[in-house]
Amino acid sequence: MAATIRIQAEPFDVAAETADLTRGRADIGAVVAFTGLCRDEGGRLAALELEHYPGMAEAEIARIVAQAQDRWPLHGLTIIHRFGMIRPGEEIVLVLAASAHRQAAFEAASFLMDYLKAHAPFWKREHLKDGTAGAWVEAKESDDQAMERWGR
Amino acid sequence: MKLVYFAWVRERIGRTDEQVDAPAGVETVADLVRWLKSRGEEYAYAFENEGVVRAAIDHVHVKPEARIAGAQEIAFFPPMTGG
Numbered sequence: 302m303a304a305t306i307r308i309q310a311e312p313f314d315v316a317a318e319t320a321d322l323t324r325g326r327a328d329i330g331a332v333v334a335f336t337g338l339c340r341d342e343g344g345r346l347a348a349l350e351l352e353h354y355p356g357m358a359e360a361e362i363a364r365i366v367a368q369a370q371d372r373w374p375l376h377g378l379t380i381i382h383r384f385g386m387i388r389p390g391e392e393i394v395l396v397l398a399a400s401a402h403r404q405a406a407f408e409a410a411s412f413l414m415d416y417l418k419a420h421a422p423f424w425k426r427e428h429l430k431d432g433t434a435g436a437w438v439e440a441k442e443s444d445d446q447a448m449e450r451w452g453r
Numbered sequence: 454m455k456l457v458y459f460a461w462v463r464e465r466i467g468r469t470d471e472q473v474d475a476p477a478g479v480e481t482v483a484d485l486v487r488w489l490k491s492r493g494e495e496y497a498y499a500f501e502n503e504g505v506v507r508a509a510i511d512h513v514h515v516k517p518e519a520r521i522a523g524a525q526e527i528a529f530f531p532p533m534t535g536g
Contacts (some may be wrong), residue, residue, distance in 0.1 A: 337536055351535065352460055354528060357512035382535060414536060420514065422528075423535025424460035433487055437461050440532035 303364045304378040308358050310385040313395055322377045329376045333406040335396045335414055341389035346450075347428045351384045351393065354422035358382065365416040369398075372412070373405040380413065384425060406439050412451055419448040454521070456489075459530035462506055465499035475521070483517035484506045485527065499529070500504075507532060 305322070307313075315334055339349050356388050362380055369375065377399040387393055394417065398410040419440075427435035459471040478486050486503065489496040500506055508515050509528040521527060 351484075353535070354457070354459055354509075354512075354530065357509055357528065360512045361514070418536035419533065421535045422459065422530060422533055423510070424531060425534045426460070437531065438534045440534050 302370055302375050302377060304363075304370075305380070306359055306362050306366065307381045308353060308355070308362075309381065309383060312383070312392060313438040315392075315395060315397075316323070316377050316388045318381065318395060319397060322379050322399055326376065326399075328401060329399045330401045330407040331403040332397055332399045335394075335410050336347075336392050337394040337414075339387045339389050339391050339393055339406045342427075345427075345429060346364070346389055347378075347430045347432070348386045348388045349393070350386050350426040350428055350434075352426070353382070353384045357422050361421050362417065365413060365420060368416070369409045369413055372408045373399070373400065374407055375400050375405060378409070380417070382421065384423070403427070415444070415447045415451065418444045454524050455526045457526060457528045459528065461531055462499050462529050466495050480520055480522065481517065482510070482515055482519050482521060482527070485521055486517070486529075505531065 315336055317333055323332060323358055335371045366378055374400060379397040381395040396410050399405045400406040425438040429435045455470060455472055458466050460504050463469055475488055477487055479485055490500050506511045506529050510519060511526055
């Protein structure tokens with residue numbers, strides 16, 4: 302199964318990525334797309350700054366992808382995670398999961414996002430509207446719980 | 454071995470990376486943290502709540518009891534907040 306993993310500063314285009322994933326394929330019956338966006342947190346935020354661990358980010362996402370491939374009959378995956386300064390309304394992360402049927406695609410996309418949030422080495426810092434650098438975003442216990450529901 | 458730091462761990466220690474030779478007896482990640490904390494207040498501050506800071510050896514997540522023999526790069530960072 303083909304998996305595309307990219308860590309990049311640049312924005313991405315969901316439609317173009319979906320077209321790349323399905324081009325020339327007649328066996329894909331379902332593509333589930335999850336796009337994570339930067340919120341302004343009630344108007345407080347000017348941007349989120351995303352720091353990552355180059356090398357490990359790619360390696361860890363590849364390990365998460367391998368687990369998803371073991372669990373579901375997937376025909377393709379695309380995972381893109383951005384780093385750097387990201388403004389409200391801009392995209393942060395993309396997961397595309399392709400399979401013959403919708404259930405595997407829905408479940409794999411959900412699994413991948415839960416694992417990415419808890420395991421992929423990225424850290425968010427808030428930049429506030431008043432021009433100051435705010436706090437590092439704290440990890441949520443609910444994210445760990447979301448991952449644990451997949452067991453193993 | 455090379456140590457690398459991220460996010461507020463990096464800010465508290467005041468550097469992105471460094472080369473260290475841990476003394477004899479430092480065999481696990483937990484031993485390494487204990488030794489680092491003895492090197493100065495910036496390290497004591499970064500690791501003040503043990504159990505919060507996470508570690509990776511050569512790009513793989515590890516637990517405090519993981520052995521560091523043969524490691525080329527050990528990373529310390531806060532719980533992850535990507536996605």
